[in-house]
């Protein structure tokens with residue numbers, strides 16, 4: 388196996404990426420090391436994020452939440468600021484892999500795998516999150532939905548490091564919901580998932596809604612038609628059933644070993660029916 392380098396600053400890490408042969412950024416290794424063992428990746432050297440100052444921080448400003456790429460999933464999920472302002476993400480991370488995977492795996496690693504089944508991605512899309520990339524020329528920023536370009540494909544250029552993801556705190560009163568359907572309840576890759584953020588007015592009508600589905604297309608699927616349909620309506624069973632029909636038209640699922648395309652399409656619409664319960668105020672979030 389290749390050597391592992393442990394830079395202590397971001398500048399040092401970028402320098403190593405520029406000067407070494409076939410480097411690979413190593414975060415938690417839960418994905419990368421599996422690929423190396425299977426012979427799918429053969430890095431010349433690993434550049435670890437482990438000792439880089441600030442690479443694991445979770446920060447809260449008056450308006451924003453900032454999660455550094457090297458932050459372990461378990462820490463993000465348990466962080467009070469994430470529970471308060473990004474519960475949809477905390478809910479998703481709570482059902483990602485196992486405790487061991489959540490302790491080792493990082494948000495940056497999950498984003499970088501760019502899998503349509505990557506559990507952090509639907510919440511990050513629904514939160515309208517942005518990413519910040521560090522490279523030899525400095526930082527560049529873009530929405531996460533532009534950063535993810537296809538299965539396993541991102542806009543990261545050679546020599547760059549994904550440094551952080553950030554999102555604006557949703558307005559008070561916003562409901563957060565994440566649900567993943569897998570083949571079993573634990574340690575399961577999603578067959579379909581839904582992240583939803585919505586804000587009901589005092590009369591129960593929805594004034595803002597943001598939806599993102601996982602595992603039903605080559606990347607995360609959003610449906611502006613479904614969101615527009617829901618606006619200014621109460622989340623009754625009838626309204627949500629209508630939204631479900633639109634969602635089924637928006638998704639582009641495939642059949643694979645986990646589920647058929649028809650099943651995924653049906654469930655993508657059905658998951659919207661869950662939003663009725665939180666809209667009634669019985670359980671606004673899971674945390």
Ligand SMILES: Cc1cc2nc3c(=O)[nH]c(=O)nc-3n(C[C@H](O)[C@H](O)[C@H](O)COP(=O)(O)OP(=O)(O)OC[C@H]3O[C@@H](n4cnc5c(N)ncnc54)[C@H](O)[C@@H]3O)c2cc1C
Pocket residue numbers: 411412413414415416417418419420421436456457460482483484485488491492493494495496497498499500504505506507543547548549550574575576577
């Ligand atoms: C048993 C098991 C169960 C799993 N279950 C799930 C699940 O339920 N849901 C799910 O979404 N995933 C799951 N995974 C996949 C994986 O654990 C996650 O995607 C995890 O978040 C990857 O993070 P990591 O820090 O381990 O990434 P790594 O393995 O270290 O890296 C993954 C890739 O991203 C690159 N990379 C990492 N960080 C950066 C960075 N900051 N900048 C640039 N490149 C970077 C690496 O070079 C590598 O190519 C599972 C994996 C295993 C082994």
